[in-house]
Each structure stands twice: as C-alpha cells, then as structure tokens.
Amino acid sequence: MVRSGLAPFPAPTHPAPTTNEWPRTVNHQLPSIATKRLHQKRALRALAVVLLGVVVSASVLVGLTDTASASSCSGPISEGEIRVVLVVDSSELGGSSSATCLVVPAGTNGVQLLARRGTELGTGSPRYGSSGLLCAIDGLPADKKVCGEQNSDGFSYWAYFFDDGGKWAYGSNNPFSKRLTDGAIEGWRFVVGGCGCGLDPSPRIGPSRSLFPALAPALPPAPPPELPPLPEPPSVSVPIPQSSGDANLEQGVGAAETGSLTVTTTAEAVVVGEVALASSNSTGSNAGRWVGIAAVFILIGFMAGGAWVQTRRSR
C-alpha cells in the first residue's frame, strides 16, 4: 500500500497482482472513450444513489414514541424508578413558572425528562433546532423560526439549571447526556437579553425540597389504587398529587415571594384539546407534503433519465 502509494511508475520487477493475461486487460476500444463511458455511468449511478438515499431516509421519518407507565409522585415508587422535579419558568414569554414532580425510570436524561413533562401535562413535546439547541418548551416562543436569538441586548434562550445544594447552578452541559439521579431538581428559564453564561437569571421557583410532594407518612401495605379525587383543590402550601401522577404547581410571578402554590386543572384540559387538534392537522397535511415531494422527485427522475439518454446519444 505504502510502497505503491508514492510511486507513480511501479518498478517493472514488481509483478502485477492480477493473474490476467496482458491482452485481456487491454480494452479493444480506445481507453479514453472507455473511461468517458465509465465516468458517465458512475455519475448517473451516484445521482441515483443520492436520490435513493433521500427517498429511504425520508420514509424513515416516522418516529417512535415510548410508552411509560406513570406512577404517582407521592406514592411508593418501584425499583428502577426515580423521583425528580422539573421547574419551567416561561414568565418572560407570557407564560408562568411551574414545578412538576415526575416519576421516571432511572437513567433518564434531562431531555427525556422534559419530553415526559410535556406528555404528562399535554403541552406537547419541546422543539429543538437542527443543532440540538432547545428552541421552545410548551410551544413558547410561539414563532417556529425563533431558536435562541441573538441581538444587541444579548441572547434570548432557554437557560438550563440544576439544583446545587438548595440553589440553582447554571448548567453548561448537554441535557441529553446528563443522567438524573433520585431527588434531582432541574430548571429551565427563558432568559431575555442574557449573556449566555452563569450570570443569567435562574427560575423564579427555587430548588427547594418542598417541591417534592409529601410522601405518604407510612407506606401502607395495601395502598388504594388511586387517591380519592378532591372536589376542589384549595390554595395550600403543600401540593396535591393529580390523578395523572404528577403534581403540577403553577405559580404567578407576583406570588413568587409569598411562596403559595396552587394547583390548576382547568387550563390543562384546554391545552390538551389544542394539542390533539394540532396533531390531527399535521397528519392531514402530511399527505399533501408527500405528493409535493413525489412530484419533485418525478421531475428529478425525468432530468436524470434525460441526462442519461443525452450522454448515450452523444457517444
């Protein structure tokens, strides 16, 4: 390999590795014409392979969804599950601050946790840019083109935080490769005009232990399958677990100092309905998209075929 790699003219004493006789390797046509044809063929083959690759990869566009059973955050958790709290503060975007307690499998990473929260609350999955940057949580910012804007004020983006002994620490690592442990508290806050560094403001809900719902004092040997539904969730300082298995603590910006946590239920139902509507719309328009793609590829096929015919004719 190395020996022949540098020698443009191999030594005549070095026999050719092929067992072919000399006349058999000589093309009866002029070598230049043969090479030209080879070039044409390979060019068209390359084009075909590129097109095929696109078609195949486009047909893989159906994603998988993982189904996970939801355990109650206040009840007992089974082996291999952990209890974590996710704080999302979108008050800069007109949203609110909320803390959600979730029971997830051990080894879950920050991104899976965020997706799980969206599924449980019915607020849809977060949106990411092609570089992997988190663009939107709960559909905020609403503009689908916006993803971590930079302007003269600084960066506007979703900043990532984690609990560091009772106070927020700026997360400079990739949430997709960060594995969560039991009792972890993670936070996301939309920062406007930040520096993209540890000085950016943290979520308005602090990472305190009280975000975890009070566990049932003594685990009963035969716990009831579901907590009895409460008639009206009162404004209390201790959150009340939902039947869906998580405690969603919504908190107004003004109420941040008082620390009173309220549970909202009606807003969620509305959001769930919207998401369902949106997803049915997108599946309906996919057929139209495929028709457009098919039309363009038929066009490309005509061009490739025409090019093939022209190169054949010009020979």
Add this chain to the structure above:
Amino acid sequence: MGSDAQVTMTGPRLLHPGAWWLWAVALSACALRTTNPVLLCLIIAVSGWVVVSRRADVPWSRSFASFLRLGMIVIAVRIVFQIFFGVRIPGTTLFTIPEVTLPDWAAGVSLGGPVTLESLMAAFYQGLRLAAVLACFGAATSLCSPYRMLRALPTVLYEAGVAVTIAFTFAPQAIVASRQVREARRLRGRSDRGVRAWSASAMPVLEGALDRAVALAASMDSRGYGRRGSSSVTVRRRSVGLVLLGLLAIAVGSYGLLDPSAPALFRIPALGLGAAALIGALVAGGKSTTRTRYRPDPWIGPEWMVSLAGVVAFGSFVLVGRMSDALSPSTNPLEVPVVPFVAVIGLLVAALPAWFAPHPPTLASASSPMVVAA
C-alpha cells in the same frame, strides 16, 4: 478591442464564462440558504441537466461526475462525524455507541453516546447542502474554460494574477491529471478502481495538477500578464493596497450574503466597501495600464439570459425564505419537508439554459476555439 465578426446570437459558440459562473454562484447561494433535501436534490439535478446539455467536448467538461462523487464523500464524512463526535441531539435513539465521560470543563464536547435519527437526518441535510454547492461548482468548472475565465477577469485583479490563475485552474487541471494517471494505470494492465488505485494515484494527480497550474501562471507571467507598465512605485503600492482591501471586503460581504445568520453589517455595506475600493484601485492604477485583448468574449443576449436564470432562482429562494420556514425543515421533531412551489419554479427557471444557451461548437464545426492561448 475589436469585436469578432463570427459572434452571433444563435450559432454554436462558447458562452461567456462569467455568465456560467454567475449562474452557478446564484445556484449555490440557493443551496446555502436551504437544508430542504428535496430542493437540494433538485439543485443537483438541475445543474447536472444543464451540464449534460451544454458542455463542450473538452477535458475539463468531464469533471461534474468527480464533484458528485466528492459530494457523496462529504455526506458520508458528515454523518460519521455526527455519530462519533457530534453534539448529542435528543430524539429517537437508533443505537448507542460507547460514551466517554469527559470532565466538567469539557462538558460541551461529547464523545460517543446515543445516536438518534434526528441527529443523523440533520447531519444528512447539512452534508447534502454541501454536496449541492459542490455540484454547482462542478457545473461551472465543466461548462466553461478556465483560461477564458481568466481572460475575462477585470484588470484590477491582475495584481493577484498568479494566485488567481492557480486557484481557478487547479480543479480542472486535477481532473485532467487524474484521467491521465488512471489511463496510464489501465494501459499498464492495473486496476483503476478501489482503494489501492486511489492511494497510488493521489500523489501524482495532485502533483501534476499543481505543476500544470503553476506552469500556466508562469507562462501568463512571461507574456506580461499582471505587469503594471510604467506606473510609479507609489501609484502601484496604492492600487495594490486598495485591491487587497477591496478583495477582503468583498470576501466578507459575499460570506454575509451567503450566510443568512451573519450580521447585517457584513452584507451590503461590506460589499459596497469592497466594490468602492476596487473601483478606486482601477482609477488609481488603471490609467497607466495598457492592455489589449485578442478575440474578447462578447456579453450579449444569451449571457444575460443565463445569468438572469440564476438570479431568478436565487430571488425565489429569498422570497420563500421571507414567507415561510419551508427552506429549513425541522429535524427535531422530525417533519416531512414541505416543498415550496415558488422555489421549485425558480429552480426550473435555472434549468432553462439547458435549452436557450447556445450550443458549444463541436470539433467538426469549429476550427480551434477549444484551445485558447492565454
């Protein structure tokens, strides 16, 4: 500067190389503005179709296939890098490769880990975009003679003459050299395919191509190309400085135009500054330059139409980019890309030169327009 009597609107002739380059640059600017795989494939198909329809029978006109092959290598390399070193992008995990846990100060870098469908698709889109740009460059290389392009360059660029000569002629010369080396291997009864053949011919090809480009630059220099005549030292220094400034500003400005996320200052203002500096250099140094052209290439109807076709395609992309986000389909969550109708129409307009550009002269019909003395 007398125009040639043979130049006609319809008869077979070589189009002005600047027209093909404008068309190709506009197409590649379209490619740089989008990651929509459907549009990128259409760009590759359009450039290939025009090349097949209007290339002359000259050595460098076979280079399009090489550029396509290079594009496929680029896609493969991009995907392999994404798998091993790319940022871990969340999504549907296809498989997991062993992960190296890095210390906290290197938390932004990842080595190994879960490989998701979303990350692979994003890498494929970006690789395909680069492949489309390479295809546009290959189209320009196969459609026009590098020597004619050099002749058509404006006078101010003569200061950078040797570098420009080597830059413009290296790719076509490499294609010619690689054909010769491969044919030589075939004649010796050796295989011209496979890794062994490639590694054995890489060095002679590169060496040969650089030799040819340098020889061309030397021969152009010996014929007085890039000479400044009888201008004084101060005038020459001033014009050289202005040319350098202008070229730098134009490089920054064209980067700003091609990259939509660049600051606005890097776009039109930089281009304007560059153009002003080049015009200043022309005024400062051009007075003393005496130069004649032998059989200059005309710029008439077909040239306008070919370059306009490229500009129309670029305009359609700018329009679509303003109106919708169809040019950059989301890969996270993975979406079926939308095909924007306006952009497709624009690209079809860019394919029209395959019909209305003049046919290149064949060896039978023309005496010697192929071999052009520099």
